[in-house]
Amino acid sequence: MQExxxxxxxxxxxxxxxxxxxxxxxxxLGVLIGVLPGLGGANGVAILLPLTFSMSQQPGGATSAIILxxxxxxxxxxxxxxxxxxxxxxxxxxxxATTFDGYPLAQQGRAxxxxxxxxxxxxxxxxxxxxxxxxxxxxxxxxxxxxxxPEFFSVYLLTFSAFVGMSKGTPFKTITAMMTGFALAAxxxxxxxxxxxxxxxxxDLLKGFDFLIxxxxxxxxxxxxxxxxxGLEFKGAQAxxxxxxxxxxxxxxxxxxKTSIRSSAVGCMMGIVPGGATPASFMSxxxxxxxxxxxxxxxxxxxxxVVAPETAAxxxxxxxxxxxxxxxxxxxxxxxxxxxxxLIWGLQPGPLLFVEKPDFVWGLIASMYLGNIVGLIVVLTCxxxxxxxxxxxxxxxxxxILVICAIGAYTVHNSMFDVWLMLVFGIAGYVFKKLDxxxxxxxxALVLGDRAEDSFRQTMLGPEGSLGLFxxxxxxGTITGASLLLLFWPLISSAIAVARGRNGxxxxx
Amino acid sequence: xxxxxxxxxxLAAVVASAFSVFTPAFAWxxxxxxxxxxxxxxxxxxxQMARLTxxxxxxxxxxxxxxxxxxxxxxxxxxxxxxxKGAKGDPHKIIITLSNLFTTPLATGVPFNWKDLxxxxxxxxxxxxxxxxxxxxxxxxxxxxxxxxAAGPGKTKMGGTGSKQEDQIxxxxxxxxxxxxxxxxxxxxxxxxxxQLVGKHIDSSVxxxxxxxxxxxxxxxxxxxxxxxxxxPYKTKIAGDMSWNDIPTCKEAGVDTDYxxxxxxxxxxxxxPDQVQYYVDLLEKVRQxxxxxxxxxxxxxxxxALTGKEYADWVAKAESLHQGLMAEAGFLAKK
Numbered sequence: 001m002q003e004x005x006x007x008x009x010x011x012x013x014x015x016x017x018x019x020x021x022x023x024x025x026x027x028x029l030g031v032l033i034g035v036l037p038g039l040g041g042a043n044g045v046a047i048l049l050p051l052t053f054s055m056s057q058q059p060g061g062a063t064s065a066i067i068l069x070x071x072x073x074x075x076x077x078x079x080x081x082x083x084x085x086x087x088x089x090x091x092x093x094x095x096x097a098t099t100f101d102g103y104p105l106a107q108q109g110r111a112x113x114x115x116x117x118x119x120x121x122x123x124x125x126x127x128x129x130x131x132x133x134x135x136x137x138x139x140x141x142x143x144x145x146x147x148x149x150p151e152f153f154s155v156y157l158l159t160f161s162a163f164v165g166m167s168k169g170t171p172f173k174t175i176t177a178m179m180t181g182f183a184l185a186a187x188x189x190x191x192x193x194x195x196x197x198x199x200x201x202x203x204d205l206l207k208g209f210d211f212l213i214x215x216x217x218x219x220x221x222x223x224x225x226x227x228x229x230x231g232l233e234f235k236g237a238q239a240x241x242x243x244x245x246x247x248x249x250x251x252x253x254x255x256x257x258k259t260s261i262r263s264s265a266v267g268c269m270m271g272i273v274p275g276g277a278t279p280a281s282f283m284s285x286x287x288x289x290x291x292x293x294x295x296x297x298x299x300x301x302x303x304x305x306v307v308a309p310e311t312a313a314x315x316x317x318x319x320x321x322x323x324x325x326x327x328x329x330x331x332x333x334x335x336x337x338x339x340x341x342x343l344i345w346g347l348q349p350g351p352l353l354f355v356e357k358p359d360f361v362w363g364l365i366a367s368m369y370l371g372n373i374v375g376l377i378v379v380l381t382c383x384x385x386x387x388x389x390x391x392x393x394x395x396x397x398x399x400x401i402l403v404i405c406a407i408g409a410y411t412v413h414n415s416m417f418d419v420w421l422m423l424v425f426g427i428a429g430y431v432f433k434k435l436d437x438x439x440x441x442x443x444x445a446l447v448l449g450d451r452a453e454d455s456f457r458q459t460m461l462g463p464e465g466s467l468g469l470f471x472x473x474x475x476x477g478t479i480t481g482a483s484l485l486l487l488f489w490p491l492i493s494s495a496i497a498v499a500r501g502r503n504g505x506x507x508x509x
Numbered sequence: 510x511x512x513x514x515x516x517x518x519x520l521a522a523v524v525a526s527a528f529s530v531f532t533p534a535f536a537w538x539x540x541x542x543x544x545x546x547x548x549x550x551x552x553x554x555x556x557q558m559a560r561l562t563x564x565x566x567x568x569x570x571x572x573x574x575x576x577x578x579x580x581x582x583x584x585x586x587x588x589x590x591x592x593x594k595g596a597k598g599d600p601h602k603i604i605i606t607l608s609n610l611f612t613t614p615l616a617t618g619v620p621f622n623w624k625d626l627x628x629x630x631x632x633x634x635x636x637x638x639x640x641x642x643x644x645x646x647x648x649x650x651x652x653x654x655x656x657x658x659a660a661g662p663g664k665t666k667m668g669g670t671g672s673k674q675e676d677q678i679x680x681x682x683x684x685x686x687x688x689x690x691x692x693x694x695x696x697x698x699x700x701x702x703x704x705q706l707v708g709k710h711i712d713s714s715v716x717x718x719x720x721x722x723x724x725x726x727x728x729x730x731x732x733x734x735x736x737x738x739x740x741x742p743y744k745t746k747i748a749g750d751m752s753w754n755d756i757p758t759c760k761e762a763g764v765d766t767d768y769x770x771x772x773x774x775x776x777x778x779x780x781x782p783d784q785v786q787y788y789v790d791l792l793e794k795v796r797q798x799x800x801x802x803x804x805x806x807x808x809x810x811x812x813x814a815l816t817g818k819e820y821a822d823w824v825a826k827a828e829s830l831h832q833g834l835m836a837e838a839g840f841l842a843k844k
Contacts, residue, residue, distance in 0.1 A: 046551055046560070046578070053564035053800075148710030149694070189585045189617070191695055194672030194840075196584060196617045203591050206619070207583020327707075328723050329700045333551065339700070340557045343719070344564065346803060350723020413588075414579055454697070462692030463663035 003135050010362030013063055014370055022068045023367065027375040030075015031382075034091050035083055037216045037408035041076035041092065042333035045069050049341050056345040063363040069341060070321070070364065071371045073334050074126070077277075077317045078379045081118035081310060082386050085111060087401060089220035094277040094313035096215055096443055097285040101298065101305025111387040112245035113252075114306050116380065120253060121260060121307040123376045125315035128264040129271065130368045133322050137354070140319075141326040144272050149458035150469045154479035155270070156452035159279045161486040162286030163444055173437045181445025184209040185453075192457045204417040211278075211447045212412050217422040218439050220405045222429020224398055232394045245387075246380055249303070256304045259288050263308045267315025274323050274331030277316040278447050282440075284312030290489070318368060325349055325361060536783040539574040539601055546604040548589030550582040553698060554635065554717060554808075558772055559605050561804055562632075565795050572791060585609050585671065587619040594625040598779040603629065603788060608675040608770045610824075611831035616673040618842035623828060626775040628821045629788045632796070634811035635770040636741060637679055637715045638756060639733040640725075642706055645713075650733040650762035653713065654687045662690035668702045668711035671695055673840040675770055676702075678831070679715045679736060681838040682766045706730060717770075719808035722747065734759040736768045741809045753809040769811055771827060773820065789816050 013019075033044035052065035080092030085102035098118060105114035132140065147155075164174075187198045188208025199205040227233075263284040270280035288308035289298040298305045320331025321338070328349040330336035342349050347357060354361050389397065409422035432439055459469050471477040485492070545563060549555045559578045566572050581589035586609040593604045610623050639650055647653035657665045669676025672695040680693050694711055696702050699720035706714045706721075707729045714721070715736070724730040726748045734757050735741060741753040759766045774792060776785060795801055796814060805812055815823055835841055 042551060046580075049560055050564035050567055050578075053561075054568045145704065145708035148705060148708060188583065190672070191697060192672055194585065194616050194674065194677075194695070195842075196619070199584070203588075203619075206588050206591075207581075323704075327700075327704045328720075329698075329704045336698075337551050340551065340553075340560060343557055343807070344561050344804070346807065348723050348726075348807070351727035351729065352723065413581065413583070458694050458696070461694055462666065464692075 006358060006362045007134055007366060009358070010364075010366030011370075013060065013359055013363035014067060014366040019064055019067050019367070020370070020374075022064055023071045023371045023374045024378070026068045026071025027075040027078075027371060027378050030072040030077075030375075031079035031082075031379060032075075033072065034076035034079020034081075036404060036411075037083065037089055037091050037212070037220065039408060039411045040212070040333065041073045042337050043411060044072050044076060045334055045337045045341075048072065049337065049344070052341065053344065060359070060363075062345045062347060063360050063367075065345060066338065066341070066360070066364050067367040067371070069338055070367065071375070073317070073338070074368075074371045074375045075378075076334070077126070077314050078119060078122055078375050080313075081122070081306075082115065085114045085118060085306070086386065086389060087220065088223040089401065089405065090215050093211060093215065093447065094281045094317065095309070096219070096278070096440075097281040097309035097313075098306055099219060100285065100309075100440065101301055101303075104299070104301030105303070105306065106390065108301050110301070111390060112383055113249045113303060115383045115386055116246045116249040117253060117303045117306045118310045119376060119379045119383070120250065121263075121311040122314035123372055124260055125264050125267050125311035125313070126318045126368070126372045129268050129315040129318035130365065130372070132268055132319060133368070134365055137322055137326060140272050140322055141351070144274070144323050144327060144329075146475055147273050149455045150472065151476045151479065152273070152275070152455035153452060153459060154470055154476050154483060155273060155275050156279065156448050156455065158479055158483040158486070159275075159283040159286075159448060160444070160452070161483040162283045162290070163441070164286075164487060173435075174441050177432070177437050177439065178441035178445045181442040182449040184214070184442075185446050185449030191454050192461070204415070207413060207415075208450075209421070209446065210412050210418070211443070213409050213418050213422050214425050214446055215443060216405050216409050217425025218429035218432070218443070220401065221423060221426025222433060222439075224401060225426060225430040226433055227394065227398070232398075242384055243381075246383060252303060253307070256307050259292060259304055259308050260311055262287060262291070263311035264315045267312035267317075268319045270312070271316035271319030271331050272322055274320050274329065274335075275316070276332050277313045277320065280316035281309035281313040282444055285309045290486070318372075321364075321368075325353055325364075326351055537600070537781070537787050539572065539787075541601055542574055543572070543576045544602045545576050545578045546589045546593060546602060547578060547580045548582060548586030548604060548609060549580065549607060550698075551580050554719065555605050555607050555772070556580060558632065558804075561800070562605075562792070562795055565798050565800050566791070568800075569794070569798060571794050584619060585613045585617065585674070587613050587617065587621070590614075590621045590626075591619070593775065593777050594621050596777040599777050600780050600784040602777055604775050605632075606771055606773050606775060608678075608831070610771065610775075611828050612674045612678070612835065612840075615831060615835050616840050616842055623775065623824055625778055627778055627780050627785060628824055629774040629776055629785055630792055630816040631771065631773040631814050631820050631823065632792065633772045633805060634813050635717050635772055636809055636811055637675070637736040637768055637770070638718055638721065639683075639713060639736070639759065640703075640706060640716055640721050640730045641713045641733060642709055643729055643731055644709075645731065647733070650757075650759055650764045653733055654683070654689050654764050657689040657691065657712075658687060663692055665689075665691050665713070666694050666711040667691035668694045668696055668705050668714045670697070670699050670702060673835070673838075675768065676715050678834050678838065678840075679766065679768045681840075682768065682834060683764065685837065686766050687764055703730065717808070718753065718810075722807075722809075732756045734762040734764065736766055737811060738767055741811070743806055743809050745806070771824070772810075773824070 056062040056065045080095035083089045083091040084095040084098040088103040090096040102114045266284045267280045320335045323329045323331045324335045330339045409418045470480045547556045547559045667680045702714045703721045743753040
């Protein structure tokens with residue numbers, strides 16, 4: 001096994017005290033960045049990129065530099081879950097799906113269990129992705145090349161289909177929320193025509209509605225408004241605070257092995273394609289709800305509902321580095337910044353990077369193993385600490401959360417307008433909750449609407465564009481077929497039930 | 510061992526900063542952090558150049574105040590340009606441009622013009638190359654364009670970054686020159702376009718050298734011609750026995766089309782001449798560093814770097830060129 005040998009060489013590169021110290025620093029910093037909503041991994045890495053420039057001039061320095069930056073990324077992947085679970089405020093886009101079950105768990109006093117499940121499954125997802133990268137990266141790279149516009153559209157369709165019908169609201173409310181999301185996603189520049197849409201001449205609307213602002217407002221501010229109404233305290237403040245909770249949760253986790261495997265697969269596929277960690281987490285949550293035996297209980301606070309999105313998000317986040325290294329196409333915003341870093345350090349991502357810079361590539365891969373282990377240890381030891389935040393009186397923590405949300409909203413685009421927008425979304429979130437409209441479809445439409453639209457229209461451009469293109473080869477045909485099946489599954493399954501019922505009756509009669 | 514080299518680097522930095530104290534003071538110097546605005550997203554060509562500049566300035570201590578890079582790419586860059594337009598007289602904001610300096614106001618009607626800004630200097634010109642997949646039978650630009658023409662309209666896909674921006678303008682110019690017809694497919698980024706070409710989802714692209722070089726070296730893509738009046742000067746072998754210099758100009762190849770993209774720096778309107786001069790000198794020092802020179806060679810940039818009136822004239826000429834090309838292509842915003 002040549003890969004194992006190369007990997008061992010990689011460990012030799014990554015295992016210096018200096019690099020290990022960088023990993024620890026990177027992961028800790030990343031967790032902090034992940035906790036702060038708005039200040040995403042991409043921003044964090046971009047801010048630190050110039051610092052690594054002089055580092056990369058030393059021999060072997062480029063490896064150290066990317067170890068530092070990629071560990072910030074791992075840290076942010078871990079950290080995004082913390083505020084999702086504790087306060088229903090997703091620290092990162094990919095942890096929105098984690099709030100669905102993580103926050104109810106925290107309200108039941110099981111914040112520790114939810115955090116442990118989130119961190120552990122993040123680690124599992126990352127591990128699966130790294131193993132894939134280690135052993136079959138050439139095959140994966142070829143797979144990614146199969147994806148053109150129709151394939152991308154079919155993947156987005158699959159995400160929507162996996163998610164449709166999972167919210168508790170009436171179909172009318174779900175559709176209203178989703179259409180609102182699509183409308184918001186359409187604001188700003190249109191990639192296909194290069195025209196501005198729905199900006200009504202306002203300069204502030206040029207950049208469109210950022211998904212992060214909407215999420216911080218809808219979830220974070222909305223939740224605080226609700227809590228204020230319902231009495232100024234956190235539910236779940238009586239959480240147990242010791243390391244036992246970690247071990248207890250670990251005992252429970254092996255039960256969900258099917259969900260873990262499915263979510264890792266979804267995550268790896270979405271990372272490689274590259275579709276991104278956020279759609280991966282939504283798709284994985286939707287599939288888990290449909291396929292799990294406890295599907296009905298999803299959304300009420302069960303550990304499996306935390307395992308599914310976190311595993312997929314971390315698997316996608318990790319495997320997103322592969323298309324970046326082998327194709328030069330970033331699989332996520334953070335990977336895009338890392339890619340810029342590689343170029344600045346004088347490395348050329350692409351098919352030859354594995355051949356020309358084996359030290360760098362294998363050092364990075366080895367650091368993925370080590371960085372995630374370091375990350376897991378750091379966050380797990382802090383679980384009681386994080387859970388203890390819930391004991392701080394609401395009247396103290398709520399203003400702090402508000403300020404953090406406002407800073408987060410501001411940092412996304414350095415724009416004061418976004419802070420006001422966040423407050424508007426907050427009020428909308430409160431109204432949505434009161435009227436029992438689901439927010440998840442809105443968020444999903446906002447994050448994916450734009451991309452789904454682009455790839456659909458890219459497919460349709462030119463005289464040869466037709467719907468037949470979505471079935472034009474086995475790959476795209478399978479994905480489109482699967483998504484249509486999922487989309488109409490409620491109808492199909494009730495049709496089957498009716499048919500069976502008739503049979504039963506006939507037999508009976 | 511890495512620790513020691515790191516310590517050495519630190520020592521070097523300290524020594525360098527000690528020396529910088531003795532450099533003569535300028536008439537004007539920034540008194541607070543300078544914002545370097547990028548009217549595009551993170552990870553793209555303009556962003557890379559801005560972040561490289563920032564790190565070179567920090568590493569060589571070229572400026573006493575610090576510099577932050579801020580991405581304002583909303584509305585095809587209009588967000589960033591409008592911010593600088595609105596910051597009249599503020600000497601602590603500089604902006605790097607792409608061709609969207611001209612194309613965005615023309616295509617969208619967003620109210621700004623380069624004349625609202627103060628030209629500082631040109632850093633370089635970015636090249637465009639016509640690329641096809643390695644399996645494409647055409648060996649020259651002429652052969653390829655003839656094949657596209659023979660296939661008829663709508664049969665050949667040209668991929669590019671954005672809509673009604675530089676890549677599509679070049680495509681239209683190429684169509685005008687040759688009579689061939691492409692279906693233009695807009696994507697969000699140059700790296701994505703190169704990969705789509707390797708995967709044969711499109712038939713050709715006009716990627717910048719740096720966006721496609723990795724796939725060229727791996728033998729997946731083939732360059733046909735460069736859209737400039739002269740060949741690129743870089744003679745280092747890149748792929749097989751080919752160097753950038755071996756790629757013919759499109760004129761030589763029989764499809765006479767040329768286009769280069771401005772990578773230049775502007776400030777807000779209403780700033781004083783010595784404030785402009787400060788940045789002109791600062792960026793000249795950046796251009797002299799080995800890191801900058803390596804970056805220029807890696808990306809096969811055209812190193813023309815104008816300042817002062819020559820630069821302003823160049824920009825004015827480029828504006829009327831874009832006005833003409835976009836009017837011909839029907840890309841102008843409806844008034």
